Amino acid sequence: MVVFVVAVLASPQRNGELIFLSLSNLGNVVRAVSEIGIIAIGMTFVILIGGIDLSVGAVLGLSAVGTAILMVDNGWGVLPTVLVVLLIGAAFGALQGVATAVIGIQAFIVTLAGLQVARGLARIWSGGVGVPIAYGDGPQQAPPSFEILRGSINGVLPVPAVIFLVIGAIAVVVLRTTAFARHVYAIGGNEKAARLAGVPVTRVKIAVFTIAGLLTAVAGIIHAGQLSQGSPNDGIGYELNAIAAVVIGGTSLAGGVGTMSGTLAGALLLGILTNILGLNNIDANIQLLITGLVIVAAAGLQKLRRTVT
Amino acid sequence: MPDSAGALVSMRGITKRFGGVLACDDAELSVRAGEVRALLGENGAGKSTLMNVLAGVITDHEGGITVAGRPCRFRGPADAQAAGIAMIHQELDLVPGLSVAENIFLGREPRTRLRTVDTRKMAAAARAQLAELGVDLDPSRAVGSLRVGEQQLVEIAKALLSNALSTAARVLVMDEPTAALADAEVRLLFATITRLRERGVAIIYISHRMEEIEEIADRATVMRNGRVAGTVDPRTATRREVIELMVGRAEDEQFGHAATTDHGQVLLEVRDLAVHAGRPRPGRTDPAGIDLTVGAGEIVGLAGLMGAGRTELLETLYGAAPVGRLTGSVRLEGRPYAPSGPRAALARGVGFVPEDRRGSGLQLDHSVGHNIALTALRSLCTAGVVRARRERRSVREQIEALAIRAASATVAVGTLSGGNQQKVVFARQLLARPRLLLLDEPTRGIDIGAKAELYRLLQRLAGEGIGILFASSELPELLGVCDRIVVLRGGRVVADLPRHRADQATVLAAAMGSAQGAGA
Numbered sequence: 001m002v003v004f005v006v007a008v009l010a011s012p013q014r015n016g017e018l019i020f021l022s023l024s025n026l027g028n029v030v031r032a033v034s035e036i037g038i039i040a041i042g043m044t045f046v047i048l049i050g051g052i053d054l055s056v057g058a059v060l061g062l063s064a065v066g067t068a069i070l071m072v073d074n075g076w077g078v079l080p081t082v083l084v085v086l087l088i089g090a091a092f093g094a095l096q097g098v099a100t101a102v103i104g105i106q107a108f109i110v111t112l113a114g115l116q117v118a119r120g121l122a123r124i125w126s127g128g129v130g131v132p133i134a135y136g137d138g139p140q141q142a143p144p145s146f147e148i149l150r151g152s153i154n155g156v157l158p159v160p161a162v163i164f165l166v167i168g169a170i171a172v173v174v175l176r177t178t179a180f181a182r183h184v185y186a187i188g189g190n191e192k193a194a195r196l197a198g199v200p201v202t203r204v205k206i207a208v209f210t211i212a213g214l215l216t217a218v219a220g221i222i223h224a225g226q227l228s229q230g231s232p233n234d235g236i237g238y239e240l241n242a243i244a245a246v247v248i249g250g251t252s253l254a255g256g257v258g259t260m261s262g263t264l265a266g267a268l269l270l271g272i273l274t275n276i277l278g279l280n281n282i283d284a285n286i287q288l289l290i291t292g293l294v295i296v297a298a299a300g301l302q303k304l305r306r307t308v309t
Numbered sequence: 310m311p312d313s314a315g316a317l318v319s320m321r322g323i324t325k326r327f328g329g330v331l332a333c334d335d336a337e338l339s340v341r342a343g344e345v346r347a348l349l350g351e352n353g354a355g356k357s358t359l360m361n362v363l364a365g366v367i368t369d370h371e372g373g374i375t376v377a378g379r380p381c382r383f384r385g386p387a388d389a390q391a392a393g394i395a396m397i398h399q400e401l402d403l404v405p406g407l408s409v410a411e412n413i414f415l416g417r418e419p420r421t422r423l424r425t426v427d428t429r430k431m432a433a434a435a436r437a438q439l440a441e442l443g444v445d446l447d448p449s450r451a452v453g454s455l456r457v458g459e460q461q462l463v464e465i466a467k468a469l470l471s472n473a474l475s476t477a478a479r480v481l482v483m484d485e486p487t488a489a490l491a492d493a494e495v496r497l498l499f500a501t502i503t504r505l506r507e508r509g510v511a512i513i514y515i516s517h518r519m520e521e522i523e524e525i526a527d528r529a530t531v532m533r534n535g536r537v538a539g540t541v542d543p544r545t546a547t548r549r550e551v552i553e554l555m556v557g558r559a560e561d562e563q564f565g566h567a568a569t570t571d572h573g574q575v576l577l578e579v580r581d582l583a584v585h586a587g588r589p590r591p592g593r594t595d596p597a598g599i600d601l602t603v604g605a606g607e608i609v610g611l612a613g614l615m616g617a618g619r620t621e622l623l624e625t626l627y628g629a630a631p632v633g634r635l636t637g638s639v640r641l642e643g644r645p646y647a648p649s650g651p652r653a654a655l656a657r658g659v660g661f662v663p664e665d666r667r668g669s670g671l672q673l674d675h676s677v678g679h680n681i682a683l684t685a686l687r688s689l690c691t692a693g694v695v696r697a698r699r700e701r702r703s704v705r706e707q708i709e710a711l712a713i714r715a716a717s718a719t720v721a722v723g724t725l726s727g728g729n730q731q732k733v734v735f736a737r738q739l740l741a742r743p744r745l746l747l748l749d750e751p752t753r754g755i756d757i758g759a760k761a762e763l764y765r766l767l768q769r770l771a772g773e774g775i776g777i778l779f780a781s782s783e784l785p786e787l788l789g790v791c792d793r794i795v796v797l798r799g800g801r802v803v804a805d806l807p808r809h810r811a812d813q814a815t816v817l818a819a820a821m822g823s824a825q826g827a828g829a
Contacts, residue, residue, distance in 0.1 A: 177694045179686045186683055189672030196629060196669055197684045197737060198655040256674055 023156050025275070030161035031226075033245075033271030035060070035219040037164045037264065039238060040245040041171045042093075042212035044263045047246050049208050050188045050255025051107035055096065055114030056216045056242055060235030062122040063089055063220020068131035068230030071142040078146050086217045092118060093213020097206035107209075115239070122232035130231030133224065149225025160222045167215070168264045175260040184208060188255025245270055248298040269298070317342040317511045318363070318394070318480050322372035325358055332358040333370070334535035340511045342479065345502060347522040347543060348515045350532035350555055351726075351756035356515050359532070360482050363513075364396035365389030377479075393479035395468035397486060399754070401460055403467075405453030410435035412452050413467045438466045442501045456615055458494025461486055465501060481505065482513045485754060487521060491615030491782050492817065499525055517756055519548055520785060531555050552757060576745055576776035577603040577626075577646075581637035583800075584625055594618035595633060596625055597800035603745065603776040608767055610791035611780035613820050618800035619780040620664055623747045626778070627661040628654045641745065655684065660743030662734050664750045666727075670734045673723035677715050678704040680722050680733050685740040707736035712762065728759025735766065745776045752786060764790050784813050796820050 039056050046053045063085050070081040092114065099110040135144045152158040175181045183204045186194040195201045224230045249266030251258025273294055277287045316339035325333040333355045340346050348356050361367040363374065365383035374381050376392045383389045389396075403412050410428075411418075413435045419427040435448040444462045452460060468481060487495050502512055502525060516522055522529055522543050529543040531554040538554045579602070584595040594616050603609045611619045624630040626639070628648030639646045641657055648654035651661070663669045671680055681704050682689060689700045704718050711732045715725055722733055731751060738746065748767075752760045767777055767790055781787050787794055794811045796804040796819040804819035 177697075179690045179693055179695055182679060182683065182686055182695065185675060185679070186672055189675050190669070192669040193663075193671055194683070196627075196651050196661060196663055198652045198741070199683065200652060256672065 025279075027152065027156055027158050027161060029271045029275045030164065030268070031158035032274065033267045034158075034160035034164035035223055035226075036238060036241045036245060036270065037267035038167055038215050038219040038222070039212075039242040040249075040263050040267050041167060041260065042215035043239075043242045043246050044171070044175075044249070044251055044258060044260055045184060045208045046107070046212050047243070047251050047253060048184050048188045048255055048258055049205060050191065051100065051205070051208070052111065052243070052253075053093075053096070053114075053209065053212045054108065054111040054239050055092070055118055056212065056219075057235040057238035057240075058115045058118035058122065059089055059092055059213060059216045060220040060223060060238055061232055062092070062118045062125070063217040064224040064227075064230035064234045065122045065126045065131060065232050066230070067221050067224040068133050068142075069125060071146065072131055072133055072140055075139065078143050082221055085221055086214055089217025089220065090210050090214040093216070094206055094210040096213070097209030100209065101202045101205035119232070126230065126232045128232060130229050130233075132229045134228075146225060149222055150228070160226060163218070163222065167218070168260070172260045172264070180204065180207070185256055188257070190256070241270065244295050248295060248302075250302045266298070269294075315341055316375075317377060319375045320359070320363060320372065321375075323359060323362055323374075324371040325362060325367060325369075327358075331535050333362070335372070336532065336535060336537055337372075338513075338530060338537065340480065340513060342509045342511050343506050344527050345506055345512045345514055345525055347526035347529040348513055348532065349517065349522065349529060349551070350538070351728075351758050354532040354555070354756075355535040356532050357484065358535075360396060360484065360513065360515065363389065363480075364394055364482060366396075394482070395480070396482040397461075397464050397468050397484065399484045401464050403452045403460055403464060406451060408449050408451055409439075409446055409455070409463050410448035412463055413438065413448075413470055415467070434470075435466070438470050439463075441504075442466060442469075443504055444497070444501065456494070458490045458497065458615060461490065461494075461498060462501065469505075479509075480511045480513065482515075484515045485517065486514070487516065487518060491613075491617075492784070493614050493821065495521065517754070517760075518783065519551065519757070555757060574605040575602050576605045576607075576642060577601075577778070578640045579626075579637070580639075582622075582625070582639060583636050584621075584630065584633040585636065586631070586633040594621055594800045595630075596622050598802070599637070599797075599800070600802055601795050601805065603778050605744070605776050606771045606774045607793065608771050608777045608779055608791045610787035610794040611778060611797065612784065612787055612794055612816050613780075613797035615782070617797040617820065619797055620749055621800070622797065623661065623749050623778065623780060626654075627651055627659060627747055629661065655741055655743075658742070658744035659747065660684075660738035660741060660745070661747045662731075662738060662749060662751050664753070666731055666734050671722050671730060674721055676719045677708070677713065677722050677725070677733055678718035681707050681718075681736045681740060684737050685742075688741075703740055704736075707740055710739075711736050711766065726756070726759075728755035728762070731755055731759070731763070735763075739770075743775060745778070746770065748777065748779045750781055751779070752781065752783065760786070784816055787816070788813065 039060065043053055043056065066085045066088055067081055070076045070084060071078070096110050096114050099105050100107045133142045133146070134140065135142055135147050149159055153162060183194070183199045186197065186199050187201055187204060191201060220235070223234055245266040246258070246263050247253065247266070248269055249258065249262030249264070251262060270291070273291060274287065277290060282290070319339040321337045323333050323336045324331070336355060336359050338359065348360070350356050358367065362370050365386040365388050368384055374383070376394070381392055383392070404415065407415070410431045414431050419430045419434070421427045432448045439446050439448065442462060442465060444466070446459060446462070452463060455463065465481070486498060490498065505512060514526060526543050528540055529546070529551065530540045531538045531551060533555060541551065541554070579599050582596050582599040586595055596618060599622060601609065611622070613619050621630060628650045635647060641659070646657060648657065648659070654661070667673060678700065682700050685703070686695065689695055689703060701718070708715065708718060713732045713736065714729050722730055725733070752763055764786070767779070771777060779787065779791060788811060792808055794806045794816055795802055796806070796816055798820055804816070806815065
């Protein structure tokens with residue numbers, strides 16, 4: 001990950017000092033990648049078992065819509081809203097897990113269908129329009145405590161960034177130390193051999209898709225909080241960014257090989273790149289182009305390093 | 310070898326390094342036309358590397374190759390093929406969904422004037438080629454529906470025809486062609502090899518099976534540590550001499566001493582077991598009336614030809630077979646036993662070593678340690694977290710107990726030799742402390758030294774009271790290791806022979822369904 005340190009130091013200088021390295025900007029970088037990062041954590045588990053989850057962008061939209069509607073239209077408190085939205089995300093993931101693990105449909109197809117279903121549900125629930133979140137104690141207003149997602153700790157670390165880093169740290173430990181993680185790797189490495197070795201393949205697969213759905217719902221709630229609205233069109237294309245972060249992090253799309261710390265670094269790399277290009281006022285279309293090239297370059301470097309060692 | 314005069318192919322001073330490993334070290338080999346040359350050696354001795362050099366797969370080597378007196382430098386497999394050298398790899402390169410004829414002509418299909426594939430011409434040529442090999446196969450059948458032995462013959466036809474356009478195939482390299490074949494299919498292959506030899510084709514035959522080498526090979530070259538250790542006449546050389554050349558040490562006995570203790574306690578009791586699948590399953594022979602027992606500390610051999618239903622029986626006993634309705638009764642340690650899946654089987658103390666260790670036995674990219682720990686992982690955990698120290702200790706114990714040769718427990722299993730990979734599969738099972746072990750072809754494709762080690766391991770496990778059901782296509786090893794041999798045919802038990810009544814002829818007769826020999 002020397003690569004990104006170089007990138008950090010090379011590009012940004014403005015107003016005599018490095019804007020990029022200012023604390024508020026660094027906080028912003030992490031905040032900006034927090035949603036994609038949290039989704040990428042779940043995606044890492046899915047890709048490690050040799051699967052893929054294309055539904056995450058749509059599920060994020062559904063979660064954001066759900067958050068806004070439950071609080072604004074239904075007048076729910078923060079806690080019940082969050083719990084129910086998390087439950088919806090987890091249940092959606094679990095259903096996709098059942099379809100892949102029990103029925104045996106390929107994850108690509110299941111989650112492609114899931115993408116359509118989640119997007120459809122979000123549009124039906126919201127009537128096709130974004131639901132703005134206003135804060136206050138009156139009707140049609142969300143509890144002010146929900147505004148915490150727009151705040152930061154000590155004015156430096158934005159709350160979404162903290163949530164991302166905490167979940168990331170937990171995920172790193174889980175993937176390094178638990179029997180569950182070993183089972184995830186074993187399934188991705190050789191599913192048939194894993195089954196014969198007594199790994200509860202079906203259960204682990206369902207759990208993995210459930211985790212992905214759950215974490216996507218977390219990202220959806222953060223999304224609604226950060227933008228103060230829930231729109232059924234939120235999160236379009238997020239699945240691709242999340243997959244990119246995982247791949248840049250060195251996880252093999254074939255499954256069985258990869259690390260969580262790699263994914264976190266991958267997400268941060270994407271965030272830093274966007275940030276630097278933004279600070280330098282690079283045209284958005286060119287940004288897209290450069291991002292694409294960086295993804296290929298990063299994946300190429302990974303491949304090269306693996307064949308050399 | 311001083312006989313390079315008259316040699317069809319001659320390789321000299323072949324040296325090839327992979328990283329720091331010297332795979333071939335000044336190796337040389339000369340083969341005459343019409344000769345069957347066996348090439349043997351322990352896994353990692355350099356046989357495959359040498360043959361890959363000959364077939365043009367490896368091009369950056371030192372040393373030279375001469376074909377029919379002309380020095381050659383191959384830049385790729387196509388060059389080698391043009392020079393008349395064809396190689397059949399252990400893993401067959403056939404497309405299961407295509408027909409026999411389409412596979413034989415893959416990539417060089419005959420065309421009509423409209424540039425479409427001339428299927429009639431292709432079928433006729435394929436049929437002619439197969440007939441020349443003495444094989445009776447319909448060229449329009451899908452390769453996936455053939456038995457492995459038949460697929461092997463298709464591969465040979467393909468290899469021979471690949472040179473028909475330029476030169477006739479003059480050298481055919483076969484890498485363990487019989488590894489997946491039952492005895493009857495081996496006969497068919499040998500008949501084909503004999504025909505090719507008469508046509509003047511030189512055949513280099515890599516194998517681990519001494520019986521076959523003695524039968525088919527004119528000379529046998531033994532490799533050790535990348536060098537040629539010696540060339541012998543397999544008809545006059547003793548096995549002991551050959552094994553000494555291979556391992557560089559005297560191997561006292563191949564099989565362990567059979568523990569002839571009596572096996573009082575019945576561990577597994579199978580009565581009239583049959584599996585009724587809803588619809589026919591092509592290529593599978595489900596149990597159709599199995600009676601057998603395995604005692605504690607007893608090694609029971611499971612013999613039978615390809616398609617006799619050995620694998621299917623073991624899978625059924627492990628709960629790993631595709632769903633089907635079971636009838637009959639199975640009791641394990643006196644209690645009814647009908648595992649819903651591998652986990653249930655493992656919970657009752659039943660372990661399984663599958664036939665295909667790369668495809669269904671191991672996570673090849675993962676470390677030796679993680680592979681060994683996988684099945685018994687729960688016992689190494691506290692609250693779902695793997696206790697690293699406990700795991701390391703257990704893994705190390707298994708590595709030492711089975712003498713697994715790996716640089717460390719953290720190297721990928723895929724980098725080990727076949728024999729050591731198989732030991733890792735065993736270690737994984739043994740760490741879970743099984744009382745009954747189901748083994749499906751556990752010695753396939755591993756070298757003779759590793760085989761001997763596995764036989765000793767089985768004896769040791771039996772001595773500890775573990776019951777073993779051991780399926781194998783190699784009769785000598787069953788006869789050498791087992792207390793009793795159960796012979797299957799068509800999913801039924803056709804003979805159940807105690808060791809002193811079992812010999813190769815009796816077992817084979819029962820397996821093939823000859824009138825006499827069914828002793829049960």
